[in-house]
Amino acid sequence: MKTKDRGRKLAGRNRLLACVLAAALSALLSVDGSARTVKDQTGRMVNVPENPHRLVSLAPNITEIVYALGLGDELVGDTENCDFPPEATSKPHVGTMVNPSLERIVALKPDLALGTPEANRRETADQLERLGIPLYGVTARTLQGTLASIEDLGKVLGRQAEARRLVSQMQTRIDRVENRIKGQPEPKVLFVVWYRPLITVGPHTFIADVIRAAGGIPIGENLQGEWPRLTLEELLPLSPDVILFPKAESFSPSLEEFRGLSGWKDLRAVKDGRMFFVSETVMRVGPRLVDALEELANIIHPRQP
Amino acid sequence: MTVPATPRNVIMVSLAMFLLLVLVVLASLTMGAVHLPLQAVWGALAARGGNSEAAVIVLQIRLPRILLAILVGAALSVAGTGLQALLRNPLADPYVLGISSGAAVGAIFALWIGGRIAAASPVAAFAGAMITMVWVYLLGRSGGRLASYTLILAGVITASFLSAIILFMLTLLSTRDVRGIAFWLMGDLSATPVAELRILAPAIVLAIAGVYVLAKDLNVLLLGAEEAAHLGVNVVRVELGVYILASLLTGIAVSTSGAIGYLGLLVPHLGRMLVGNDHRMLLPTAALGGAILLVLSDTLARTALAPSELPVGAVTAVAGAPVFIYLLRKTAG
Numbered sequence: 018m019k020t021k022d023r024g025r026k027l028a029g030r031n032r033l034l035a036c037v038l039a040a041a042l043s044a045l046l047s048v049d050g051s052a053r054t055v056k057d058q059t060g061r062m063v064n065v066p067e068n069p070h071r072l073v074s075l076a077p078n079i080t081e082i083v084y085a086l087g088l089g090d091e092l093v094g095d096t097e098n099c100d101f102p103p104e105a106t107s108k109p110h111v112g113t114m115v116n117p118s119l120e121r122i123v124a125l126k127p128d129l130a131l132g133t134p135e136a137n138r139r140e141t142a143d144q145l146e147r148l149g150i151p152l153y154g155v156t157a158r159t160l161q162g163t164l165a166s167i168e169d170l171g172k173v174l175g176r177q178a179e180a181r182r183l184v185s186q187m188q189t190r191i192d193r194v195e196n197r198i199k200g201q202p203e204p205k206v207l208f209v210v211w212y213r214p215l216i217t218v219g220p221h222t223f224i225a226d227v228i229r230a231a232g233g234i235p236i237g238e239n240l241q242g243e244w245p246r247l248t249l250e251e252l253l254p255l256s257p258d259v260i261l262f263p264k265a266e267s268f269s270p271s272l273e274e275f276r277g278l279s280g281w282k283d284l285r286a287v288k289d290g291r292m293f294f295v296s297e298t299v300m301r302v303g304p305r306l307v308d309a310l311e312e313l314a315n316i317i318h319p320r321q322p
Numbered sequence: 323m324t325v326p327a328t329p330r331n332v333i334m335v336s337l338a339m340f341l342l343l344v345l346v347v348l349a350s351l352t353m354g355a356v357h358l359p360l361q362a363v364w365g366a367l368a369a370r371g372g373n374s375e376a377a378v379i380v381l382q383i384r385l386p387r388i389l390l391a392i393l394v395g396a397a398l399s400v401a402g403t404g405l406q407a408l409l410r411n412p413l414a415d416p417y418v419l420g421i422s423s424g425a426a427v428g429a430i431f432a433l434w435i436g437g438r439i440a441a442a443s444p445v446a447a448f449a450g451a452m453i454t455m456v457w458v459y460l461l462g463r464s465g466g467r468l469a470s471y472t473l474i475l476a477g478v479i480t481a482s483f484l485s486a487i488i489l490f491m492l493t494l495l496s497t498r499d500v501r502g503i504a505f506w507l508m509g510d511l512s513a514t515p516v517a518e519l520r521i522l523a524p525a526i527v528l529a530i531a532g533v534y535v536l537a538k539d540l541n542v543l544l545l546g547a548e549e550a551a552h553l554g555v556n557v558v559r560v561e562l563g564v565y566i567l568a569s570l571l572t573g574i575a576v577s578t579s580g581a582i583g584y585l586g587l588l589v590p591h592l593g594r595m596l597v598g599n600d601h602r603m604l605l606p607t608a609a610l611g612g613a614i615l616l617v618l619s620d621t622l623a624r625t626a627l628a629p630s631e632l633p634v635g636a637v638t639a640v641a642g643a644p645v646f647i648y649l650l651r652k653t654a655g
Contacts, residue, residue, distance in 0.1 A: 097629075097630075110629065111629060112355070112628075112629035112630055112631070113630055115501060115505075116505070116630065116631050117629070118355040118356075118624075118628060118629035118630075118631065119383050119512070120354050120355040120356040120379050120383055120384075120629075121355050121356055121629045123356075123375060123378050123379055123383065124356040124375055124379065126375065134498055135497075135498065138498075138501065138502050138505070139440075139441075139498075139502060140502065140505070140510075140512070140513040143513070143515075144512065144513070147382070147515055148378060148382055148383070242496075243496065243497055244497065
């Protein structure tokens, strides 16, 4: 038999066997409740085991949430991009968020994979499904949504108590920020994702939501999409009071250089020197979002001495 | 080198290349991001299944990918060979007539609509490819014939126009979908489920067989259309047949695995360097040669920087050019 045919027959027979096993297994499991079908945060139906203890995280923010819920030991694999907490870098890596190695994931024998549509591909989710590895989707577009997402994940992973505690701590800090800045005038804030061409955040992104919670008005409430481009001409009349830059290695110019850039140097925020770096945690939808919120609030509404 | 296309020679060369393909496939099954000992690989193949980690990796991850590489490599190489004969132009490749751009527009359009349509983007891509095939035919025929000059122009113009549409549509997509499409545009052999292979394999094999039926006529067509007609070839029917079959092969390949370049252009040339211009010999050589090269490229793509994966289109480009230059200098003497 030609290898091509044998391969196909193997694949066919293997699939049949897998289907029969899966059917038998799910019949058994649903009887004693060790696995259940739930709707994940993206609306997909996922077959989640009752007490998952071999987790693979496909995004850095999910890794942070998993550790924050006390499940660091249950995490058997994460991506190369997972850099917080520091222990996460020594976990076995399955590749990048965008194109993880299916082989590596399978070799780790996870009982649940965790991913997010913001970082992972639809194809990865489909492929994992075909291999019988459930992928629970996590997503949030707002600060409050992040809290809800963490609580939901806690429920799925059997850590409701830890999740509720974490979320209430986060809520306390959010409330504290809100109380401190209540009543103060809200400056217009430009968040620069990239400066050449100028790319900022859309009004419905969670960075915009964090800016609002920190007592600022994100520039461009009527801009479309997640990462709208602005020309400098469009920027000038919008006249931001504060400009924020993410502190990334790829961001080379020093803030001083912007005073010399044409178009930029005419902005009030540049002339007043109200340009600031913010740490990249503002882009990570996880427990440290409140750190970013406090950082932004301190920049936008500096504490009076 | 020219190998006379006697039936015996054709069978011998095809068999030799087929054996080489089997060896390459077996070697490729042992390589990947996870290091599996050889016994585990043979065990998984021999046991024909099972749930062990080796079985899942070898049979459900690597094998479908390798099979797809064989099908797509053969499809693109035969399409390229056929189009180079049809257009009497050694620079022709499966994408010059706009098929891949049409498939890309179809796929992006499906993603833009979203939801269930997005999940069926290979079907939409294939539809886009076929619509483009009909459009370019209507635009490029003259006097009922596929005169190469107008057809190439029609194809190039259509491809340019569609590329502009693609770029525009990319700005409409969400970041997530743009990322997905980027992989498709660079070539991705990993996203096709085994079930789809059952449909793809017979379709591609039949289309390649169809081109082979026209092999003798393609030889004559190379002399020129008028000469061919004088020699009794039904030029209109052969041209249309090759055009449709090459477009079908390209459309299927691109819809499932994106735009993998250089194969359709280079493999026919490599084939000609090895066995000569007779299509009865060249077509099987190109089909099997393309399959071998794409399996090798994909294996390299998924092992060179493991666990990261290179896009297979990048590997075919980077690897293909030097191989071609080497052989070119060798035959140029």
